[in-house]
Amino acid sequence: MWYACSVAKNCWFDPSPVSEPFELAAGVHIEPVPDWVKNEEAFEHLSWRQREDIVNGQLAFSVRYSADAIGSYDPDWKGSRPMTVQAYADEKFALAVFALWLVKPSNLSSGIVLHFDNEGDPHSIRQASEQYAILINEGEDENVITRDDLQAGGKLLAAMLELPRDNALWTTIYMTLLALRERRWELRYLLQWVALEALLGSQSPNETTFRLSQRIGLFLGENSAERRAMFKSAKDGYGWRSKIAHGGRLGKLKGEQSLALSAVTEDILRRSFKKVLHDPHLMEIFCGKDRDNFLEELAF
Numbered sequence: 001m002w003y004a005c006s007v008a009k010n011c012w013f014d015p016s017p018v019s020e021p022f023e024l025a026a027g028v029h030i031e032p033v034p035d036w037v038k039n040e041e042a043f044e045h046l047s048w049r050q051r052e053d054i055v056n057g058q059l060a061f062s063v064r065y066s067a068d069a070i071g072s073y074d075p076d077w078k079g080s081r082p083m084t085v086q087a088y089a090d091e092k093f094a095l096a097v098f099a100l101w102l103v104k105p106s107n108l109s110s111g112i113v114l115h116f117d118n119e120g121d122p123h124s125i126r127q128a129s130e131q132y133a134i135l136i137n138e139g140e141d142e143n144v145i146t147r148d149d150l151q152a153g154g155k156l157l158a159a160m161l162e163l164p165r166d167n168a169l170w171t172t173i174y175m176t177l178l179a180l181r182e183r184r185w186e187l188r189y190l191l192q193w194v195a196l197e198a199l200l201g202s203q204s205p206n207e208t209t210f211r212l213s214q215r216i217g218l219f220l221g222e223n224s225a226e227r228r229a230m231f232k233s234a235k236d237g238y239g240w241r242s243k244i245a246h247g248g249r250l251g252k253l254k255g256e257q258s259l260a261l262s263a264v265t266e267d268i269l270r271r272s273f274k275k276v277l278h279d280p281h282l283m284e285i286f287c288g289k290d291r292d293n294f295l296e297e298l299a300f
Helices: 048-055 085-103 147-161 168-180 185-200 208-220 224-245 255-277 280-287 291-299
Strands: 002-007 022-025 028-032 059-065 112-116 125-130
Touching: 002 085, 022 147, 028 085, 028 147, 048 112, 059 085, 085 112, 085 147, 085 168, 085 255, 147 255, 168 185, 168 255, 168 280, 185 208, 185 224, 185 255, 208 224, 208 255, 208 291, 224 255, 255 280, 280 291
Parallel strands: none
Antiparallel strands: 002 059, 002 112, 022 028, 028 059, 112 125
């Protein structure tokens, strides 16, 4: 049995949310980094920094799978093009981290990824790579992941793993992951809005700002006051998105304001994902051809 893990770096929770493997969904676990993974015999081709990340790691995401060799295709992959078992395992790690970010942003993220063809044997390492960590906002590094958070994240992960890959919802997940890994604020913010446009935007290019902002308010707002407030926040945020995209000057945009803009946009994304992924009917709509009609009819 093959074993793959992604060791979370720069992350230590006291108390740890798990003391043994905990299944999030579909064979994806979070667990204490096994002692045998920290064995120097597994480190031959790793850098000093990567070795330190593993030795000092507290938690790892893990999957166990069967494969003939490196490069074997995964029969469970749902995309239109074949994907290897190892690449699909790596994607599961990225989605697990994303699911937990949706529940509670924290320092818990993916890092060095190791694939062994014999679980428990450090000599059997066959592939090593590294995933970019999700970058969180100021203050979120104090958040501590609990067992309840893991259970909530597991439900979201299970929903994402069932998604086909050629639809607006998957595009939004992919673009949001790119945004969350981006250090440069301007690019991060643009990608956040690309993700929102993929999920809630109109197929018509007319009145983009108004229609997208309106849809955000109508889709997420629980009452008229909240819908108006969300419409206003989204309209303001999209205005800054347009300035960035069209080369506008950002000299008057202070650091605190840029962080606040990102926080609002990420909250919209987080709430949108949780609303859709918790509702099989909405998932079907956003994965199909009725998404635009559904959003258009929210105003009536």
